[in-house]
Amino acid sequence: xxxxxxxxxxxxxxxxxxxxxxxxxxxxxxxxxxxxxxxxxxxxxxxxxxxxxxxxxxxxxxxxxxxxxxxxxxxxxxxxxxxxxxxxxxxxxxxxxxxxxxxxxxxxxxxxxxxxxxxxxxxxxxxxxxxxxxxxxxxxxxxxxxxxxxxxxxxxxxxxxxxxxxxxxxxxxxxxxxxxxxxxxxxxxxxxxxxxxxxxxxxxxxxxxxxxxxxxxxxxxxxxxxxxxxxxxxxxxxxxxxxxxxxxxxxxxxxxxxxxxxxxxxxxxxxxxxxxxxxxxxxxxxxxxxxxxxxxxxxxxxxxxxxxxxxxxxxxxxxxxxxxxxxxxxxxxxxxxxxxxxxxxxxxxxxxxxxxxxxxxxxxxxxxxxxxxxxxxxxxxxxxxxxxxxxxxxxxxxxxxxxxxxxxxxxxxxxxxxxxxxxxxxxxxx
Numbered sequence: 001x002x003x004x005x006x007x008x009x010x011x012x013x014x015x016x017x018x019x020x021x022x023x024x025x026x027x028x029x030x031x032x033x034x035x036x037x038x039x040x041x042x043x044x045x046x047x048x049x050x051x052x053x054x055x056x057x058x059x060x061x062x063x064x065x066x067x068x069x070x071x072x073x074x075x076x077x078x079x080x081x082x083x084x085x086x087x088x089x090x091x092x093x094x095x096x097x098x099x100x101x102x103x104x105x106x107x108x109x110x111x112x113x114x115x116x117x118x119x120x121x122x123x124x125x126x127x128x129x130x131x132x133x134x135x136x137x138x139x140x141x142x143x144x145x146x147x148x149x150x151x152x153x154x155x156x157x158x159x160x161x162x163x164x165x166x167x168x169x170x171x172x173x174x175x176x177x178x179x180x181x182x183x184x185x186x187x188x189x190x191x192x193x194x195x196x197x198x199x200x201x202x203x204x205x206x207x208x209x210x211x212x213x214x215x216x217x218x219x220x221x222x223x224x225x226x227x228x229x230x231x232x233x234x235x236x237x238x239x240x241x242x243x244x245x246x247x248x249x250x251x252x253x254x255x256x257x258x259x260x261x262x263x264x265x266x267x268x269x270x271x272x273x274x275x276x277x278x279x280x281x282x283x284x285x286x287x288x289x290x291x292x293x294x295x296x297x298x299x300x301x302x303x304x305x306x307x308x309x310x311x312x313x314x315x316x317x318x319x320x321x322x323x324x325x326x327x328x329x330x331x332x333x334x335x336x337x338x339x340x341x342x343x344x345x346x347x348x349x350x351x352x353x354x355x356x357x358x359x360x361x362x363x364x365x366x367x368x369x370x371x372x373x374x375x376x377x378x379x380x381x382x383x384x385x386x387x388x389x390x391x392x393x394x395x396x397x398x399x400x401x402x403x404x405x406x407x408x409x410x411x412x413x414x415x416x417x418x419x420x421x422x423x424x425x426x427x428x429x430x
Contacts (some may be wrong), residue, residue: 001242003084004115004120004390005086006176008079008082008083008085009074009077010053012076012079012080012083013071014319015075015079016072016075016076016103016104016107016108017037017074018068018072018110019069019072019076019104019108019109019114020070020107020108020111021075021113021114022065022068022072022099022134022173023069023109023113023116023117023121024113024123024127024133025065025116025124025127025134026062026065026069026123026151027068027112027113027117027120027123027319028116028117028119028123028126028127029051029054029061029062029065029118029124029127029131030062030122030316031116031117031120031124032051032120032121032123033120033141034055036121037052037055037121038050038052040125040144045125047125047128047129047292048125050128051124051125051128051131052132052229054128054135056131057135059133059146059147060135060139060142060143061131061139061142061144062328063138063145063146064134064135064137064139064141064142065131065138066139066142067132067138067141067142067261068134068137068240071138071349073104073108076078076100076104077096077097078212079105080099080100081093081096081097081100082098083096084096101132102304103194109244115122127248144161165410176195176196177197178191178195178198188285191334191397192369193255194368196333197331197332197333197381198332200330200331200332200366201331202293203294203330203362204293204295204298204327204331205293205294205295206293207293207294207295207330208287208290208292208293209288209290209291209292209297209309209311209322210290210291210311210319210320210378211294211378212322212323212326212327212329212330212360213290213311213319213320213321213326213363214320214321214323214326214336215319215320215358216250216318216319216320216321218336218358219244219320219321220234220238220240220243221243221244221245221246221250222234222235222243222244222245222246222257222278223246223247223249224246224247224254224279225248226279228273228274231276231278232266232271232273232276233304235259235262235266236263236264238259238270238339239257239259240257240259241260241308242257242259242306242308243256244257244285244321244327245278245282246318247259250318251318253285253310253316253318254279254282254285254286255283255284255285256281256282256283256284256306256308256310257278257281257282257283260276261382262276262281263279264313265277265281283306285309285310286300286304286306286309287309287310287311288300288306288309288310288311288312288322289309289311289312289313289314290312290313290319290320294327294330297309297322297327298324298327298404301324301327307323307324307325308321308322308323308324309322309323311323330362333365333366333367334363334366351422352421352422353368353419353420353421354408354416354417354418354419354420355380355382355415355418355420356416356418357379357381357384357414357415357416357417357418358379358380358381359379359380359418360377360378360380361373361374361378361383362374362378363376363378364420365403365423368422370403370422372400372401372403372420373400373401379419380400380405380418381414381415383400383405383419384398384405384406384407384415384418385415386407387399391410391413391415392407392410392415393407393410394407394408394409395407395408402423403420403421403422403423404420404421405419405423406418406419406420407419
């Protein structure tokens with residue numbers, strides 16, 4: 001074998017290695033997590049910083065990799081064809097085509113891409129120097145190619161923009177996959193709770209205060225029209241730090257009273273409830289519209305000394321009460337007092353539950369890992385009425401998203417309790 005033939009074989013091997021590096025680097029670059037790269041770059045990782053800069057012109061780098069990869073593949077194939085023609089004559093073209101196709105597919109495509117896709121983040125960091133060189137060498141022709149492609153696509157009305165940001169739906173999908181494949185029951189349970197919390201964080205910008213507030217009918221408040229003894233008894237019995245002070249059944253809001261300050265004043269008056277002047281103790285009540293997003297309200301609570309606000313509608317009428325506690329529960333789930341159970345009033349069975357009508361759909365989904373629709377009504381009673389298109393009779397049932405909801409107890413114009421059967425339980429019963 002002559003020196004020229006040996007040099008040709010060596011050149012083909014080098015070109016195949018370069019092709020494998022180009023293919024693996026491309027797969028790692030496109031598969032690397034944007035969040036991982038950004039986090040590493042902010043922590044001071046030089047390679048991650050360079051990689052983040054390269055992602056700013058992702059289209060240019062991908063085109064440069066394709067130019068480089070096609071160049072080495074074409075050159076390697078041409079060298080192999082010339083070598084095999086010298087050995088076997090005209091049949092060498094066929095041999096070169098078969099040999100290079102198999103070699104390029106296995107060695108330069110499948111093998112490096114399979115390895116890179118298994119560890120895209122680390123592989124992308126290791127390939128950063130190569131990517132920088134490729135971008136510098138083949139970047140200019142790649143930019144020209146991209147310009148031509150944009151012109152062609154523009155003829156068909158297709159606009160090519162920059163790198164697409166991650167949508168909330170994609171984030172929710174990533175959250176749904178978080179913790180999949182955990183081996184131990186403890187790890188699986190922890191992953192479920194982490195998924196709930198992550199979904200709760202995203203929900204802060206989607207929900208409004210109306211979605212989490214305590215409705216006016218359930219607010220614990222001080223009635224200025226009540227007798228002194230009744231007011232004192234309410235102050236002693238309450239668990240809340242602040243209570244609204246109103247008149248006329250809540251139609252006239254006077255302000256809010258700090259419970260501890262009122263109790264200190266009551267003690268200073270030696271328990272004489274008649275000497276307690278709540279108007280001197282009350283403070284102006286923060287009012288918020290029912291349409292305010294929870295994230296905005298959370299920021300307002302951070303700036304305020306009081307973590308309570310009265311929710312009003314567009315006419316200024318009191319709709320409910322929202323607290324920092326309510327917002328925290330969106331993320332971490334229902335927070336109970338000592339000895340209290342989540343969904344304490346629920347009667348549970350195999351795949352079914354009976355709950356008070358005012359139970360929030362979101363709380364039920366979170367606690368039982370159900371998927372009842374949350375955009376149609378805040379409470380299960382409201383969900384049942386929306387599906388029934390009116391006030392259902394006792395025992396009347398409707399099906400919503402595969403769940404069977406029935407009015408277990410109806411009192412006047414209010415659905416007191418709702419029985420819900422999950423789809424799996426119904427399938428098992430059938």
